[in-house]
Amino acid sequence: MPNIIKNGIVIDDDWKTVTLTGDDTPETIKLPVGRLLVPARVWRARRAELIGREYEHGWALGVRLTAEEGPEAIATDVDDFTVIAVEFSRFADGRGYSTARLLRTRYGYCGELRATGDVLRDQLFYLQRVGFDAFALRADKNSEDAQASLADFTAAYQSAADLSSSLQRRATATRLAA
Amino acid sequence: MYRYDEIDHRLVAERVAQFRDQTRRHLIGELSEDEFRPLRLQNGLYVQRHAPMLRIAVPYGMLNSRQLTKLAHVARTYDRGVGHFTTRQNLQLNWVKLPEVPDILAELAEVEMHAIQTSGNCIRNVTSDHFAGVAADEIADPRPWAELLRQWSSFHPEFAYLPRKFKIAVNATKNDRTVAAAHDIGLHLTRDAAGELGFTVQVGGGLGRTPILGPVIREFLPSRHLLSYCEAILRIYNRHGRRDNIYKARIKILVKSLGTAEFARQVEAEWETLKDGPEDLCAEEVRRIAAHFTTPDYQLLADKDALFEVRKRDDKAFGRWVERNVHGHKVPGYAVVTLSLKAPGLAPGDITATQMETVATLADDYSSGELRVSHEQNLILSDVRQRDLYPLWQEARAAGLATPTVGHLADIVCCPGGDYCSLANAKSIPIAQAIQSRFEDLDYLHDIGELSLNISGCMNACGHHHVGNIGVLGVDKHGEEWYQVTIGGSQGHGASIGETLGPSFAADEMADVIERLVETYLSHRHADEQFIDTLRRIGVAPFKSRVYATPHEERKIANA
Structure with a gap:
């Protein structure tokens, strides 16, 4: 079973990823049993069915956003999801950072926020600061090695999703919670 | 000038350790060139024609003599004894060796310097007026604001992988010496009718392939909102700037394609959700930063020093240097001096390690121990007594630093x-x-x-x-x-x-x-x-x- 880093530790991951390929359409793609991370298009097309599966089988809901899809794609639905995954097609494409930040600080999403795709250890620290708490590393990378990078820095100059109290004034650089 | 506290020191030290490990992993093949490239760029390291080039940050051009002495040591120990000051007020070393770069960064950290975000698709070194703090025409000292921007933009987690590089300049005078209009964000200190300090905000200027002077998107931004407003601009850019074509990826292209009014509308809408939030500045924090930018204890001097006037008249070469390389100071009896890095036959902006040491000594002996790098690639001593100009000139001339051509055609x-x-x-x-x-x-x-x-x-x-x-x-x-x-x-x-x-x-x-x-x-x-x-x-x-x-x-x- 693949693993992910979740809240700083490596755990097995039993979520299945549904991907639209070739002739697949959101309306017709076959949904396997179990907990699924579905593209936002599938969520929109088959919302009732997905919610029904959760009621019937207890399979929690997960959705996947591409780099192009901002949080607006699921803005009114964030409370329906147990996992929101943000896809990085290239690690150097930074749009997902803003998506995460907005999901946490503007849309009030408190569930698992997972970085998937081209996710590498040297980006983990910043990903964590904008609100990701789960990381599915690229398949050829080792999650155990990568964990250490979450502690690369022990302070921060600016607020982000991890330091977002609106009362907090920037009297000095802020120490990150250990 | 700004001095690091414990947190600044810790962050820079942690960055050195991070980059040392990344370099190690790259050298043993764990980190591919594609994966390593953005990491090394965000530590100022380019791979050049002959060797890697390291671009060291000189935040808004401010240096002290201790730092310059360290730069001389670094240039001599890890390079060929020459550095190059750039049009963005930074220093480049052209012959460093990749495995030694972490050691260079560790040496720089000892004197509160680094190479963070001097390259890469992130917020770069913030530039400002090289006459800041001593210019008579200044609306307010731009350096506290530049320093606040430096801190805010350093290791910004959301804006480390932008579509393209991002440059911010802070101007504080009517007669802008920062070319602010040619920056991704140009900030102009100004006061409103009530006397409140704020910024006129220009966005989307730039040179490069598509030279544009940035349009103003906000005439007056109260200064406490500086960071939240920049955050709004950066977020719109990070989300909507083009990533499909490197030549169309700068914010100027986004501003142009949306139109200034629509771009401004989007920024304002984003900012509405950020203003009065955690990034807005409290007066206490601004004062804490501003307190670092002290002036020396100026002596009460005559507006014109008699001996200086005689020297200027009697020694033609000195008089010419004064005319070109010496500038007015807001305090009577003092002057601002440009040490020229434009000696004929040498590359403009180049300086040898020995010259760096000479300049450090001159700064200590004749000025406040601080100096500035100008975007015209010269060095500035900001607080020289008029009566000291003659001996200063003699020493600078002997070191090849007194070419009397500032502002002339030869000041290339x-x-x-x-x-x-x-x-x-x-x-x-x-x-x-x-x-x-x-x-x-x-x-x-x-x-x-x-x-x-x-x-x-x-x-x-x-x-x-x-x-x-x-x-x-x-x-x-x-x-x-x-x-x-x-x-x-x-x-x-x-x-x-x-x-x-x-x-x-x-x-x-x-x-x-x-x-x-x-x-x-x-x-x-x-x-x-x-x-x-x-x-x-x-x-x-x-x-x-x-x-x-x-x-x-x-x-x-x-x-x-």
Whole structure:
């Protein structure tokens, strides 16, 4: 079973990823049993069915956003999801950072926020600061090695999703919670 | 100037440790070149023509003598004993070795320096006025704001992987010395009718392939909102800037495609959700930062020092240096001095390790121990007593730092070009040298007066050629190096982008071309007109016809 880093530790991951390929359409793609991370298009097309599966089988809901899809794609639905995954097609494409930040600080999403795709250890620290708490590393990378990078820095100059109290004034650089 | 506290020290040390481990993993093959590239760029490390180049940050151009002494040590120990000051107030070393870079960064951290975000698609070193704090025309000291921006942008987690690089300048005078209009964000300190301090915000300026002076998107932003407003701009850019084409990825393209009004509307809407939030500045924090930017204990001096006046009159060479390289100071009896890095025959902006040590000593002996790097690639001593100017000049001259050409044609701004840079289409340093040796006669230079000449080796425009009165751009034509000339660019208040003169020239024609441009000006000028004034009055045509007056085959003209 693949693993992910979740809240700083490596755990097995039993979520299945549904991907639209070739002739697949959101309306017709076959949904396997179990907990699924579905593209936002599938969520929109088959919302009732997905919610029904959760009621019937207890399979929690997960959705996947591409780099192009901002949080607006699921803005009114964030409370329906147990996992929101943000896809990085290239690690150097930074749009997902803003998506995460907005999901946490503007849309009030408190569930698992997972970085998937081209996710590498040297980006983990910043990903964590904008609100990701789960990381599915690229398949050829080792999650155990990568964990250490979450502690690369022990302070921060600016607020982000991890330091977002609106009362907090920037009297000095802020120490990150250990 | 700003001094690190425990947290600043810790962050920079943690960055050095992080990069040391990344370098290690790269060298043993765990981190591919593609994965390593953005990491090393965000630590200032380029892979160049001959060796890696390390660009060391000089935040808003401020240095102290201890730091400069350390830079001399680093240049000597890890490089070939020479550094190059850039048009973004940074220092580049051209011959470093990759495995030694973590050690260099550790040495820099000892003196509160780093190479963080001096390259890469992130928020770069913030630039400001090299006369900050001593200029008589200043609305307020820009350095506390530049420092607040430096801290806010350093390791910003959301904006480390932008579509493209992002440059911010803070200007504090009417007569802008920062070329703020040519930055991704240009901030102009200003006061509203009630006297409150704030910023006029310009966005989407830039040189490079598509030179644009940025439009103003907000006339007045109260200063406490500086960071939240920048965050709003950066978020709109990070989300919507183009990522499909590197040449269309700067924010200026986004501003242009949306239109200024629509871009401003989106920024304002984003900002509505951020203002009065955690990024807004409290007065206490601004005061904490501002308290670092102290002035020396100025002595009560006469406006004109008698001995200085005598020296100036009796020693012609000194008088000429004073006229060009010494500037007014807001405090009577004091002066601001430009130490020129434009000695004939050397690359503009280059400085040897020995010269760095000399400058550090001069700063300690004759000024406040602090100095500034100007974007014209010279060094500035900000607090020199008039009576000390003569001995200072003698020492600076002996060290090759007193070329009396500041603001003249020979004060050439120039990128490293094809001699070093792997992006360059053509060499720029030999062109600068050829022009400098053509215009060696100081009396002639004096007669020509104010004339800025900027040379870039490629479209990336590190030499800021678009805003030079005369701009030279290296271009590649079928594998050969050619040079395109623009005239009419200018910096400062009412900055302008130069106009292309016509077909490009071969390297060996360039000194002639510049000479003809100058002759055209001299033959048309009215009394007290500078080059740019005459050009604006008579237009480009007379210059063009004079330069292209000789037959084509003689000039070996390339195809237009």
